[in-house]
Amino acid sequence: MAAWGERLAGVRGVLLDISGVLYDGGEGGGAAIAGSVEAVARLKRSRLKVRFCTNESQKSRADLVGLLRRLGFDVSEGEVTAPAPAACLILKQRGLRPHLLVHDGVRSEFDQIDTSNPNCVVIADAGEGFSYQNMNKAFQVLMELENPVLFSLGKGRYYKETSGLMLDVGPYMKALEYACGIEAEVVGKPSPEFFKSALQEMGVEAHEAIMIGDDIVGDVGGAQRYGMRALQVRTGKFSSTMGPQEPPPPATSSLPRRWCLLSSLSCLPVPPPACPPGCLRRQPDLPCTSPASTPRCLRDQAEGRAGSAAAQLALP
């Protein structure tokens, strides 16, 4: 396969989506995607900087990291960029008091936020919390505001659990936008501010970074618009929706025209660890150890949804 040096020249940092790339959620917390634990370990041993950039908004960062660690991943809270803490920062900066329509699992992230007499609404992936009653309450709060402000933690259409596809927060954001005649502010991917924050925390410029995710809009499109490169994995929601049953792209999204597909994170070519100080030897790229990863796996998977027969890694 094309060596890391050829295809990913200049990349110094990797942003990894979590759900659908590292694991699929579901009963009992979910299951790691084959080879992903080892792939993360290889990445962290390499000379690349690694950060986790997720739209997960059902769980607090602490709970998410706890789950990932139980699944075998080497990850700490400080390595995760997630929308709830980003939203809290915005709320504080703008003096806003939210009505929260969020999952109980993420509510602790808002412990320090004043939610009395709300002057905005924050929605996240509330799962079963998206009852008619809860949606109607959020709607009524917005309609009573002179300047209704709605924050949505991500705008994903759906995600994959082990039991099947599940509606994400995006459809409910659209519902409230339409009901109230407003436009939500998205906190999370594909918002440029969110990528900016993740890159700053990693200490890498956009043109030196690559985003790896399973969502064509949130991960690939968002990263490309922010000047990053992007890889879409064929795991997570991808595998349930592409091919014969591929839905048309959402009319509102501006999809990337060319990008690169990868069977799974385990196929990612990983550069060698940084040489120790003074070392003059040029280390060869580490081989991709996944059984699915032949020397041509990256190139062979390279076909964009936009119809390019020989799509390449999409450069910004």
Place this chain on the structure above:
Amino acid sequence: MAAWGERLAGVRGVLLDISGVLYDGGEGGGAAIAGSVEAVARLKRSRLKVRFCTNESQKSRADLVGLLRRLGFDVSEGEVTAPAPAACLILKQRGLRPHLLVHDGVRSEFDQIDTSNPNCVVIADAGEGFSYQNMNKAFQVLMELENPVLFSLGKGRYYKETSGLMLDVGPYMKALEYACGIEAEVVGKPSPEFFKSALQEMGVEAHEAIMIGDDIVGDVGGAQRYGMRALQVRTGKFSSTMGPQEPPPPATSSLPRRWCLLSSLSCLPVPPPACPPGCLRRQPDLPCTSPASTPRCLRDQAEGRAGSAAAQLALP
């Protein structure tokens, strides 16, 4: 006030919206809007043809008419154009078997429809039925179809109950559209086919008809686009949303530029009954008997949301 003959020249038929014009739903079935029972009675005594054109999709026509009759209205099932029977006709014509996400109250309208092995989804104002689980099921059915077809019985943003504003089916239609990357087929106002069907049942051409409703998109905009005139009443959802707290119009709707407002249906100027055969007397217009209806009530209320200081009855 301007006489019927001046302002509504050539009108032979009146389409009346039901919720928000005749009554507000709510606990115990809801309550008639002041003066509306008498206004309907006057209209039916006049020389005009009258038909009820509703997007009500929580109740069967039989239940809706039963409720209206208990509230004092002179109405029969045969006088009501409603989306569920219209949807059944389309399903039969196209050989479609729906997965139904509808309120239990309207399910009986679909008794003759085959719902096995569904190849489309029908959503209506399901109220509490819009649980996450039910929405997710509808989403999964659509995602499993090669050519996903979604029917929405109306696309109203919200309606008013005696307890407050309530989310209508429209926001949930938008949610599924976004989740699946599809566009729903709307059965009900403002669909041209729906107005066409109501007018055919009344035996009146579009240019001879006026729609009276509380919804600027479904009633006024839809009727105008179909070549009818329209009046918006200041009852129902109107009274809760206009004025200082008026929300911006939904970005997707093409709003009428000029139309006429009316305090309530009770203010509608009503022409006299048809003269008996051979009568040569020209009967004067019947007076508007509502206390709120001064001789200038129609003119004084005439100010469109589009900012026209002297909006007139909007002609097609």
